[in-house]
Amino acid sequence: xxxxxxxxxxxxxxxxxxxxxxxxxxxxxxxxxxxxxxxxxxxxxxxxxxxxxxxxxxxxxxxxxxxxxxxxxxxxxxxxxxxxxxxxxxxxxxxxxxxxxxxxxxxxxxxxxxxxxxxxxxxxxxxxxxxxxxxxxxxxxxxxxxxxxxxxxxxxxxxxxxxxxxxxxxxxxxxxxxxxxxxxxxxxxxxxxxxxxxxxxxxxxxxxxxxxxxxxxxxxxxxxxxxxxxxxxxxxxxxxxxxxxxxxxxxxxxxxxxxxxxxxxxxxxxxxxxxxxxxxxxxxxxxxxxxxxxxxxxxxxxxxxxxxxxxxxxxxxxxxxxxxxxxxxxxxxxxxxxxxxxxxxxxxxxxxxxxxxxxxxxxxxxxxxxxxxxxxxxxxxxxxxxxxxxxxxxxxxxxxxxxxxxxxxxxxxxxxxxxxxxxxxxxxxxxxxxxxxxxxx
Numbered sequence: 001x002x003x004x005x006x007x008x009x010x011x012x013x014x015x016x017x018x019x020x021x022x023x024x025x026x027x028x029x030x031x032x033x034x035x036x037x038x039x040x041x042x043x044x045x046x047x048x049x050x051x052x053x054x055x056x057x058x059x060x061x062x063x064x065x066x067x068x069x070x071x072x073x074x075x076x077x078x079x080x081x082x083x084x085x086x087x088x089x090x091x092x093x094x095x096x097x098x099x100x101x102x103x104x105x106x107x108x109x110x111x112x113x114x115x116x117x118x119x120x121x122x123x124x125x126x127x128x129x130x131x132x133x134x135x136x137x138x139x140x141x142x143x144x145x146x147x148x149x150x151x152x153x154x155x156x157x158x159x160x161x162x163x164x165x166x167x168x169x170x171x172x173x174x175x176x177x178x179x180x181x182x183x184x185x186x187x188x189x190x191x192x193x194x195x196x197x198x199x200x201x202x203x204x205x206x207x208x209x210x211x212x213x214x215x216x217x218x219x220x221x222x223x224x225x226x227x228x229x230x231x232x233x234x235x236x237x238x239x240x241x242x243x244x245x246x247x248x249x250x251x252x253x254x255x256x257x258x259x260x261x262x263x264x265x266x267x268x269x270x271x272x273x274x275x276x277x278x279x280x281x282x283x284x285x286x287x288x289x290x291x292x293x294x295x296x297x298x299x300x301x302x303x304x305x306x307x308x309x310x311x312x313x314x315x316x317x318x319x320x321x322x323x324x325x326x327x328x329x330x331x332x333x334x335x336x337x338x339x340x341x342x343x344x345x346x347x348x349x350x351x352x353x354x355x356x357x358x359x360x361x362x363x364x365x366x367x368x369x370x371x372x373x374x375x376x377x378x379x380x381x382x383x384x385x386x387x388x389x390x391x392x393x394x395x396x397x398x399x400x401x402x403x404x405x406x407x408x409x410x411x412x413x414x415x416x417x418x419x420x421x422x423x424x425x426x427x428x429x430x431x432x433x434x435x436x437x438x439x440x441x
Contacts, residue, residue, distance in 0.1 A: 145245025
């Protein structure tokens with residue numbers, strides 16, 4: 001009841017936000033607004049029902065052709081998130097540090113758009129208003145760092161029966177170059193940093209954003225068969241421009257080049273679109289970020305995914321599946337794990353519906369399971385098992401503004417359905433309400 005009361009309290013206040021923004025905004029834009037200005041298209045052209053960042057078939061084509069469709073224009077956009085988070089049972093843990101506080105949370109600047117007929121860029125720099133807390137004064141400090149980055153060269157040739165799109169991408173996150181939202185970098189795009197918003201243990205392919213540097217080549221044949229091959233290394237040295245703002249102690253250190261392979265079959269017909277795909281990623285990670293020498297931990301991520309879309313005004317329906325199986329081998333890196341080999345499994349199922357590109361709802365189911373290992377997972381149970389649901393409702397009064405609420409509900413946490421920490425805490429005590437106003441211009 002307390003969560004419901006808080007939600008109604010915030011909803012009444014956030015309801016005023018779009019009216020003030022309407023007064024201030026000079027003209028409608030869309031997400032990403034720089035791309036809208038470049039193509040002359042509304043947000044529904046590139047995003048399913050206008051629900052950014054989920055891409056439509058045209059949005060995927062725009063990305064794969066290197067962000068080059070349209071005319072060059074000012075390649076700048078901004079994004080901001082104001083939010084309110086309320087947890088069922090907040091603790092002193094950092095995840096609940098801003099519990100029950102309405103805040104300006106995050107702001108981003110994008111450099112994105114057409115550079116030439118064959119070169120385009122998408123680069124994001126993000127400011128977190130409450131990034132870290134001073135251990136002495138207790139004051140919160142903001143911090144700016146690199147976010148997603150994707151610089152592309154692309155070309156297109158052939159005819160209607162033999163159409164080829166080929167390209168090269170320099171980016172800083174395995175799978176961020178992917179045009180489908182089932183990719184690890186995109187399937188759970190939650191614009192919050194407080195509260196508990198998913199499992200603690202996640203596959204390594206989801207943990208390297210703004211920490212790795214990769215170069216990949218891809219081909220898309222007849223808009224049906226997609227192949228991508230890339231290699232990733234630590235984004236330091238000459239590649240450090242892809243990880244600006246990431247502290248050395250926080251940056252995952254990779255040994256050598258780590259291969260990433262992506263395959264997908266896509267079919268568009270009428271208002272329908274379907275995709276089935278798979279990926280493989282191998283990573284060798286040094287146990288100590290500050291001492292990247294000696295034995296490494298070996299990660300082998302194997303994933304399958306699928307997506308279906310129905311886009312016919314006024315309806316937009318999307319269904320997504322992502323399953324990743326990770327094998328973790330500690331090799332000669334003694335003390336890293338109790339078991340010489342562990343497994344981690346991650347499942348995501350998500351469905352969404354948008355009506356008239358204004359009113360939307362989504363529901364996600366997530367489940368993580370795997371080997372018990374008290375060293376690899378230093379919680380009382382030593383088990384990564386976590387599962388739950390994330391319902392969401394949202395409203396887009398104008399195409400550059402999204403107001404919504406998500407509720408993260410847990411029925412298993414750290415391998416237990418009750419008393420997972422030995423002190424009486426239940427999974428449902430991590431349930432978190434997240435209310436947000438998300439604007440891009």
